[in-house]
Amino acid sequence: MSAEKHLFSIYRDLLPLFPDDLHLARPLIQMLQQAGRRRAAADLALHMARRMQSAGRYSEELGFLAICRQLEHPDREAIKDMESMARIMVQSGGMEGEQEPGRVFSLIEQLSDLEARDFLLQGSYLSVERGRAVVAQGEVSQSFFLIVRGSMDVELETGGNKLLLANLKAGDYFGEFACIYRIPRSATVRAHEDARLLRFSDRAIHDLIERSPIAGERLMQVVQRRMVQSLTFEHPAFAELAADDRLWLAESSTVREYQAGEFVCQDCAGDDWLIMIHGRQEWVVDLKPAGAVAPHTMVYGGSRFLRREGTMIRAVGHTLVCDAPPAIFASFMQAYAGFERWVKEQKAEPASGSAAG
Numbered sequence: 001m002s003a004e005k006h007l008f009s010i011y012r013d014l015l016p017l018f019p020d021d022l023h024l025a026r027p028l029i030q031m032l033q034q035a036g037r038r039r040a041a042a043d044l045a046l047h048m049a050r051r052m053q054s055a056g057r058y059s060e061e062l063g064f065l066a067i068c069r070q071l072e073h074p075d076r077e078a079i080k081d082m083e084s085m086a087r088i089m090v091q092s093g094g095m096e097g098e099q100e101p102g103r104v105f106s107l108i109e110q111l112s113d114l115e116a117r118d119f120l121l122q123g124s125y126l127s128v129e130r131g132r133a134v135v136a137q138g139e140v141s142q143s144f145f146l147i148v149r150g151s152m153d154v155e156l157e158t159g160g161n162k163l164l165l166a167n168l169k170a171g172d173y174f175g176e177f178a179c180i181y182r183i184p185r186s187a188t189v190r191a192h193e194d195a196r197l198l199r200f201s202d203r204a205i206h207d208l209i210e211r212s213p214i215a216g217e218r219l220m221q222v223v224q225r226r227m228v229q230s231l232t233f234e235h236p237a238f239a240e241l242a243a244d245d246r247l248w249l250a251e252s253s254t255v256r257e258y259q260a261g262e263f264v265c266q267d268c269a270g271d272d273w274l275i276m277i278h279g280r281q282e283w284v285v286d287l288k289p290a291g292a293v294a295p296h297t298m299v300y301g302g303s304r305f306l307r308r309e310g311t312m313i314r315a316v317g318h319t320l321v322c323d324a325p326p327a328i329f330a331s332f333m334q335a336y337a338g339f340e341r342w343v344k345e346q347k348a349e350p351a352s353g354s355a356a357g
Contacts, residue, residue, distance in 0.1 A: 004031070010123060010198065011027055014146075020102025021103070023111065029067060041067075045067040052064060058086040059090060110218070111211065126196070126199045127196050127197075130192070131191060134189050137155070144175045145174055145197045145198065146200070147172050149196040150192070152168045152190065152192055153167055156230065168189070176222070183278050183320070223255075224253070231275065231296075233246075235275070254322075258315040260315055262315050264281060264315060272324075273298065276295065285312075
């Protein structure tokens with residue numbers, strides 16, 4: 001299949017999933033026109049004009065109506081009436097800019113049409129039969145997947161039990177942890193039914209982040225939220241958490257990244273609540289190694305668990321840390337007896353006996 005045909009298939013499959021995305025609609029109209037399918041291109045332009053009208057995006061509506069005229073769409077009177085109303089709304093200010101962007105592919109929302117095209121062109125189709133695992137928990141691979149058709153189950157194995165974290169639908173994406181942080185898969189994703197996916201390499205994701213910092217920032221927010229939410233199912237301290245509180249923690253936290261030899265969160269506020277997510281770390285007391293940090297160790301500031309002066313944590317390898325608001329820690333201590341008990345019973349300490357983690 002040629003690159004253009006491949007790209008046409010991607011635009012055609014994604015537009016129904018993200019029907020308000022101009023980065024998909026505009027190139028698809030152009031490709032239909034170039035293929036000699038003028039009526040199909042004109043119909044799509046009119047369809048998009050109506051969607052923009054409903055969303056209060058009148059400038060975009062006028063743009064699509066101009067395409068309708070150029071392609072000689074037969075509904076001339078309807079187009080003329082829509083243009084008149086759109087111009088009035090634009091001149092009066094209307095609700096322009098006050099509406100939500102609608103259903104768009106968030107990863108390419110901040111890109112130009114050409115940048116979005118270059119990114120999408122790197123995707124390759126993958127058909128998956130029901131029950132097949134696309135990624136497995138613990139494996140190291142670097143791909144990102146967008147669901148085009150069907151649905152996928154996200155499963156987490158912990159303590160000998162298998163938990164269903166989520167059921168992902170067409171338009172959802174997964175695999176971003178490994179792509180961004182290049183770490184083992186945090187969960188297994190299995191086809192709930194026969195599905196069709198678009199697979200992107202880690203290079204495509206990193207190129208996207210470098211090309212558009214805004215798009216990259218939004219992607220990182222999604223990645224970090226999902227990572228912390230997954231942590232709440234893995235960490236024994238969070239076993240009793242209600243769904244709303246898992247989401248509260250996920251949406252309010254920041255994931256910080258460190259390389260070997262770096263001290264964890266030297267620039268953090270004194271009352272930060274830190275949770276080790278990934279990697280190996282060591283305690284350092286008075287600049288001397290003082291033993292390994294236990295997995296999922298918590299370090300608390302602004303409480304009786306405050307690290308004694310001179311005690312730090314140093315990354316031994318690639319390390320990810322959840323930096324969470326202390327107010328959430330205080331709330332969980334009051335609301336969940338199991339969380340409070342786990343905190344008080346922690347035994348992981350540096351060799352010198354510092355009361356951290």
